[in-house]
Every structure is written in C-alpha cells, then in structure tokens.
Amino acid sequence: MRTIRLTLALAAACAIAGHALAGAERITFPADYKSDFVYFLTSDRPDNNTVRDLYANLAAVESARDGAPLDHGSQFVMEVYAAVVDDADEPVLDADGRMQKGNLKALAVMEKQPGWGESYPEDIRNGDWEFGFFTGDGTLKADVDTRPCMECHLPFADDDYVIYLEDLVAKANE
C-alpha cells in the first residue's frame, strides 16, 4: 500500500515537474509587443484566409543582422487575423491587391531561452525555441498542442527555425 502511494505520488510529482519544465507555459507573453517590438512583415495567406502581422523583439532584430542563429532571449509575436471575405468566402482585396485584416483570431509566439530545447526529443526539437498560442489579450491557449508547430518549423533549421528569417535580416539591415 505504502509503495503504491509513493509510486502515485512520484508519478504526480513528475507530471507536475514535467509540466512546469517543458511547454508553452514557459513563455513570458510580451504584453507591450506593439510598442516594444519591431514590426517587420505582413503575410497574406489565401490558403486559409488569414492575414498575419509579424513582430520581433530587439534581441531577435539585433542578432539577425548577421543571420542565423538568433540570440537567446529572442522572441516573435505573429498576429493572426481572419481575412475580410465576400459572400463566396473569397478574400476582399484592397487597391494594392492585398488581403485585409478582420478580427484578430490569435497570437502565435516563439521564444528562445538557454536549455529550453533539452526537454524535447531530437526528432522534434527546434533548437532552444518554445512555441505558444495565445488569445488576443495574451492568455495562453493551454489546450493547443504545440507539437505541430514544431513539426512545421523543423525543416527551417538552417534559418534557426524562423520561416521568415530572410525578411527579418533585411529589416535588421535597413
């Protein structure tokens, strides 16, 4: 009985410790990203009718001058907006042929800190990056599985897992 209790207690402790160490909850949501971060790109995504505004913090921008890898402490916020669509669910384009932003759906955040990648197996690890999905007011969507985030960004290892690294480098060198 005693052994069983101990085993259960240890299992619970490990689950809690594991939860605290690995996962999106390690990310500090940058509440002031609109004023503190550098906006560097808008991505129109007709494939899923979203428009994305990309922001990087100063650590990311400054270390991007020389390309990858970015410094620890780097952070990205990507705002994901529903595109304005017509009755046929087609994006309504502006005079420049760009898609237009409707409601803010979510904020996708990436943060890189020393040792963070160590809790992931090599086949999924994105260096020391952690991924998190937040609501517009900065609340973590704790039920979102971030494994697909890592799987999709994994092929961009040469760019430190940042898909739009080239655009960030261009902005950093303006």
Ligand code: HEC
């Ligand atoms: C299906 C592939 C895919 C998945 C899954 C995915 N991403 Fe991305 N991510 C992209 C692409 C493509 C871009 C480039 C911007 C764009 O056009 O959407 C991007 C860009 C980003 C950026 C801006 C920095 C960069 O890499 O350019 C952040 C931050 C980000 N994603 C976070 C996340 C988070 C957090 C998740 C999971 C909740 C996630 N991504 C899941 C494909 C993916």
